[in-house]
Amino acid sequence: MSNSAETAERVAVIDVGSNSLRLLIADIFGPRSLKRVHFALQTTRLGQGIGGGYLLPEAVQRTLAALQEFQVQVDARGCRKVVVVATSAVRDAANREEFCALVHRTTGWPVRVLRGEEEAFYSYSGVLLAGGFAPGIVVADVGGGSSELTTFRAGQLITRSVPVGAVRMTEGGHSAAEIRRLLSPLVQSLSGEPIDFLVGVGGTATTLAALDQEMVVYQPEKVQGYSLSRARVEEIHRRLAGLTLEERCRLPGLQPARADIIVAGVQIVLLLMELLGARRLVVSEADLLDGLAVEVAAMA
Known part of the structure; x- marks a missing residue:
């Protein structure tokens, strides 16, 4: 058209x-x-x-x-x-x-x-709209209050959501072990062969891409499709955890308003990668907003 x-x-x-x-x-x-x-x-x-x-x-x-x-x-x-x-x-x-x-x-x-399941579905739809991904991908949306996983297996769309997010985990002071336990129900239905990569959407994932590229000015076109190895995500997490809030606020690629919750957010992403056996994180700028926009346009 x-x-x-x-x-x-x-x-x-x-x-x-x-x-x-x-x-x-x-x-x-x-x-x-x-x-x-x-x-x-x-x-x-x-x-x-x-x-x-x-x-x-x-x-x-x-x-x-x-x-x-x-x-x-x-x-x-x-x-x-x-x-x-x-x-x-x-x-x-x-x-x-x-x-x-x-x-x-x-x-x-x-x-x-x-x-939560609707949130997961629209994020997954948005990722597919951006192109470059097959329906069998696993999409993780790590938000402030919850995290969602979505994939398509055996002719069925699987959507899961748990109340584990960057704001919630930061305010609750949750340890890595506690976050892992809370995330377990999210990945149970996806257990099996490790996946090559996890598609990440949401502020934590896009911030990881921006941090790794040291973006002084956020550039969506350089975030879309950006790939980080699990080792690199681990390295970024260790670095962020070792900095004071003031030091994190000065990092290129990290919005100061996100500096207090980014450590917990990256911890969630990293644990999801470990639980799923994913070797890489591929970031999608397109997400829930894009999936919803197409649906809204089709409404009478």
Whole structure:
């Protein structure tokens, strides 16, 4: 199909995550054709105090302010359809309904709270949309509040989610042994032959690619498809763990707002690679946002 403005459906997808709020505006030209028009990210740390079971008022206010800024960006770019989804922090919160109602009142946008398995599915769909991967890949989405694994085996899509994320593990002070135990249910259904590589999506995975390339300015095209050996991920983890927060904040490729949770995030990635026997991590910039955008465009 021709990539012309006349044939494109312009949509906006907002992901309300435990650590970051992300906006993707894309032109959709069909079920397998997407062009990113605009991307924005704000670290609002909605999952602050995630172990307490409630979204904290200050975190909610930060998120609402960022959503209002995103609304200006969406309106300026003529999006015909907008969808807002929320993941782990909202999913697990006792006051999730109040939060969703507040967002709706403030922005006019309803919030769809994704189940962990839905989150996994859309991340997997987004990876395949980017091209270069076969359906049998194993996709890991390491987020702030949860981690998901998705693959296609024996004609069946397998999706798994556990409440193990960079924010949750950092705030809980979990050891590597504890994180490994919590991740075990995620990989049980995928046990068997070791996999050659694990496809990583989400902020921890993209940060690993940016750190390894010492990116002063983030370059999505250099992140997409970037490969790191397991030994290199181990090396980065040791280096990060040995630095103070202030020292990590100065590293090229690491957003200062992520510096406090990056050690736990990389620990999760590394443990998943070990549990699955993966020798390499291949990073995908395309993820849940892309998978959702295509679905939104197809809705009546």
